Amino acid sequence: MICLIGMQTTVHKFKCIRSFYEGVRPFTVILLVTGLFLSCVTRIEGQTPPGYYDPAAGLTGEPLKEALHGIIDGHTEYSYSQVKTLLMDTDEDPSDPDNVILLYTGRSQPKSTFGGGPNDWNREHVWAKSHGGFGDTPPCGTDIHHMRPADASVNSDRGNKDFDNGGQPHPEATGCFFDDDSWEPRDAVKGDVARMILYMTVRYEGTNGEPDLEPADAVNTAPAPLHGKLSTLLIWNVQDPPDNFENARHEKIFGYQHNRNPFIDHPEFADMIWGNATTAGEHLSPGQNLLFPNPFRDHLTLRHNPDSGCCGIVITDASGIVRSIISSWTSTTYIDTGDWPPGVYIIRATSPGKCIIIKAVK
Numbered sequence: 001m002i003c004l005i006g007m008q009t010t011v012h013k014f015k016c017i018r019s020f021y022e023g024v025r026p027f028t029v030i031l032l033v034t035g036l037f038l039s040c041v042t043r044i045e046g047q048t049p050p051g052y053y054d055p056a057a058g059l060t061g062e063p064l065k066e067a068l069h070g071i072i073d074g075h076t077e078y079s080y081s082q083v084k085t086l087l088m089d090t091d092e093d094p095s096d097p098d099n100v101i102l103l104y105t106g107r108s109q110p111k112s113t114f115g116g117g118p119n120d121w122n123r124e125h126v127w128a129k130s131h132g133g134f135g136d137t138p139p140c141g142t143d144i145h146h147m148r149p150a151d152a153s154v155n156s157d158r159g160n161k162d163f164d165n166g167g168q169p170h171p172e173a174t175g176c177f178f179d180d181d182s183w184e185p186r187d188a189v190k191g192d193v194a195r196m197i198l199y200m201t202v203r204y205e206g207t208n209g210e211p212d213l214e215p216a217d218a219v220n221t222a223p224a225p226l227h228g229k230l231s232t233l234l235i236w237n238v239q240d241p242p243d244n245f246e247n248a249r250h251e252k253i254f255g256y257q258h259n260r261n262p263f264i265d266h267p268e269f270a271d272m273i274w275g276n277a278t279t280a281g282e283h284l285s286p287g288q289n290l291l292f293p294n295p296f297r298d299h300l301t302l303r304h305n306p307d308s309g310c311c312g313i314v315i316t317d318a319s320g321i322v323r324s325i326i327s328s329w330t331s332t333t334y335i336d337t338g339d340w341p342p343g344v345y346i347i348r349a350t351s352p353g354k355c356i357i358i359k360a361v362k
C-alpha cells in the first residue's frame with residue numbers, strides 16, 4: 001500500500017508535514033488475531049461488488065469525498081437493541097464463537113456478559129455520540145461501522161474524548177493512553193478507529209435530515225459534530241492497516257447494512273481526501289509503484305517515474321531525522337533498511353518546484 005500525501009509546489013508545507021509527524025509513537029503493527037481462519041466464522045460471504053467504487057475513479061479531495069458519500073449513503077438501518085445482537089456476530093472471537101472481542105482491552109469474553117457491570121461489555125460509539133448529539137437513534141447512533149463491543153468501565157473512561165496520542169497508560173485497557181482531552185487506543189486497533197471515524201465523516205454529509213459529521217485537526221471538539229484529531233488519525237490509518245479481523249467484520253457489516261467503509265477497502269483514500277490539497281492531474285497513482293514494498297522490512301526499492309521529473313529523494317523518520325538522501329535518482333534505487341527501527345518513514349521525491357510525498361511503514 002502506498003499512501004500519497006500529495007504534491008506541493010513550494011517547500012513551505014514541508015515544515016507543516018514535518019510538524020504533522022512529530023510526536024508519533026513508533027510501534028510495530030500487531031495482528032489483533034493471528035491464525036484467523038474465516039471458515040471458523042459464521043460469515044456472510046461478500047466482497048466489494050464489481051464497479052462499487054467506479055464513481056470515485058480518478059478523483060481526489062472533496063470530489064472524492066462527495067463521490068464516496070454517494071456510494072455509501074442510505075444504508076439499511078437497525079435499532080439500538082438490534083445492534084447488541086449484530087455486534088455479537090460482527091465482533092465474534094474467531095477462536096471462540098461464544099465470545100466477542102472488546103475494542104480497547106482486546107479481551108475475549110462471553111457474549112452473555114453484556115450489561116452494566118464494570119467488566120461487562122456494552123456498545124461503544126467510536127464516534128462519540130455527543131459529537132453531533134445523535135444519541136442511540138438511527139442512522140448515526142446505530143451505524144455498526146463505528147460501533148464495537150467495549151468493556152463498560154473502559155468505555156466510560158474513554159467517554160467522549162477525541163482520539164490523539166499521549167497521556168498516561170490506562171490501568172485496565174493495556175496499551176491505551178489517556179489524558180484530560182484525548183484517548184489513544186492500543187496499537188492493534190489504531191487504524192480501525194481512524195477508519196471508523198473517517199467513514200462517519202463521509203457517510204454523514206447533512207443530507208436526508210442527517211447531521212454533517214466532519215473531522216477536525218483538534219481535540220475538545222464536543223458537542224460540535226466534529227471528531228479529532230485528523231492528523232493523528234491519518235497516521236494511525238497507515239500504521240495499522242486492515243487485518244483479517246477488521247476485514248471479516250467489514251464483510252459482515254456489508255451483509256447487514258449494505259454499505260461499505262471505503263477506508264477499509266482503500267486506506268489510501270484518506271490521504272487522497274485529507275492529505276495536502278492537490279489537483280487530480282498531479283496525483284501519482286499508487287499503481288505506478290514509485291516505492292515498494294510498503295510496508296517494508298530490510299530493503300526499500302525506489303523506481304524512477306519518467307513523468308514525475310523527480311531528481312532527488314530525502315527519507316526521514318517520523319521524528320524528522322534524515323535516514324537517507326539520494327541526490328541523483330535516474331532509475332531503480334535499492335536502499336538497505338535493515339538497521340532502521342520500526343515506524344513510519346516519509347519519502348520526499350523532489351524536482352524543481354514540485355515534490356511528491358509518500359508515507360512508508362516498516
Ligand SMILES: [Ca+2]
Nearest residue numbers: 118119151153
Ligand atoms: Ca472494566
Ligand SMILES: [Ca+2]
Nearest residue numbers: 188189192240
Ligand atoms: Ca487493526
Ligand SMILES: [Ca+2]
Nearest residue numbers: 201204205213
Ligand atoms: Ca460529513
